[in-house]
Amino acid sequence: MRNDGEAIVRLESVTKNYGPKKALDGVTLRCLKNNFTAILGPPGAGKTTLLRCAAGLDRPTSGTVDVAGENLTSLDEAALDVVRRERVSYVFSSRNLLPSLTVAENLTLPLRLARRSAAPSLVIDLVRRAGLSEHLDSMPADLCRSQQQMVAVARAMITSPAVILADDPARGLDPRSAGELLGLLASYVHDHAGNVVLASHDPMVAAYADRAVLLRSGRVEREMSFPEGKEALERAVHLAVWEARDPF
Numbered sequence: 001m002r003n004d005g006e007a008i009v010r011l012e013s014v015t016k017n018y019g020p021k022k023a024l025d026g027v028t029l030r031c032l033k034n035n036f037t038a039i040l041g042p043p044g045a046g047k048t049t050l051l052r053c054a055a056g057l058d059r060p061t062s063g064t065v066d067v068a069g070e071n072l073t074s075l076d077e078a079a080l081d082v083v084r085r086e087r088v089s090y091v092f093s094s095r096n097l098l099p100s101l102t103v104a105e106n107l108t109l110p111l112r113l114a115r116r117s118a119a120p121s122l123v124i125d126l127v128r129r130a131g132l133s134e135h136l137d138s139m140p141a142d143l144c145r146s147q148q149q150m151v152a153v154a155r156a157m158i159t160s161p162a163v164i165l166a167d168d169p170a171r172g173l174d175p176r177s178a179g180e181l182l183g184l185l186a187s188y189v190h191d192h193a194g195n196v197v198l199a200s201h202d203p204m205v206a207a208y209a210d211r212a213v214l215l216r217s218g219r220v221e222r223e224m225s226f227p228e229g230k231e232a233l234e235r236a237v238h239l240a241v242w243e244a245r246d247p248f
Contacts, residue, residue: 007066008033008163008195009054014063016049016218023049024060025218031163031197031211036189038206039199041215047199050215051165054197055090056080068162085114089156091166095148097140103151104136110159118158122192129184130154146177153181157188163195164188170205182208 009031016024023046031037039047052058053065056072065072068087072080084090089110097106107126111118127133130150140148149169156164166185170178186208188194198205206212206224214222 006033007031008035008068009037009197010064010066011050011054012064012066014050014053014060014065016046016053016058017061023218024053027063027215027218027220029213029220031195033195034189034193035210036186036196036198036208038209038212039197039215040203040206040212041199041201043201044217045201045215046218047201047215048167049218051090051167051197051199054163055088055165056084057090085110086159087162089159089161089164091152091156091164091169093168093171095140095145095152097148097151099140101140102136103132103138103140103143106140106151107132107136107155107158110155114159116159118160122160123158126154126157129187131180146173146181149173149181150184153184157184157192157194160192160194163197166196166198168200168202169198170200170202178205 007030009029011027011029014024014027015022027046027050039050041047049058053060054067056067056075060073063073067083070083070087072083075083098109101109127136130153132147132150132154135143135147140151143151153166153169156166164185169185170181173181182205185196185198189196189210198209203212210226212224213220
């Protein structure tokens with residue numbers, strides 16, 4: 001799905017310093033509504049820092065961050081908590097499930113924290129798409145890594161957030177499991193008019209994206225939008241050519 005107008009995530013001249021190290025160096029970026037945007041780059045490019053600033057988990061050293069119409073850089077911590085609870089879902093690369101809760105309890109935890117309910121049809125669809133129907137009563141430790149990450153992604157979708165920010169969620173998964181997980185995220189954009197911004201060191205994840213952004217040394221180096229309707233294989237070919245010209 002494509003939208004050539006309004007941005008769901010907007011960074012303007014964002015820098016982020018950790019002591020003498022500049023993790024982000026004047027990043028200006030617009031992630032459009034109803035798009036799956038892949039932020040690509042080698043380790044140390046600043047991808048995770050960019051996502052954390054977009055989620056309000058880190059404050060930029062300078063510049064502004066706007067997410068779903070909220071200027072995060074102008075909000076205090078209490079207001080940021082509201083945005084993170086109600087507007088943004090963050091998927092960590094480490095899955096971040098609570099080991100003492102069942103799969104079903106982990107899935108619905110964001111709803112309980114926000115004192116909200118989800119449409120039963122959405123929950124049923126998420127569980128089915130994630131392949132978790134037979135594991136709802138299981139504990140995270142009883143699942144394989146790919147199943148655990150599926151729980152984390154489904155949990156991020158269950159509150160219907162304005163945007164899902166995912167930090168390399170397919171890292172370390174076999175190609176089939178990675179494809180199923182990325183397909184689940186893509187379904188949030190294409191079937192639920194949602195928004196996904198995903199960071200990864202692997203350019204092939206952009207086979208599922210509408211747009212790819214190359215980040216290198218804390219700067220946006222290149223952007224690529226895929227023609228609407230292109231299938232995953234065609235997008236992967238585009239990315240393979242791109243990487244061959246400018247390898248990570």
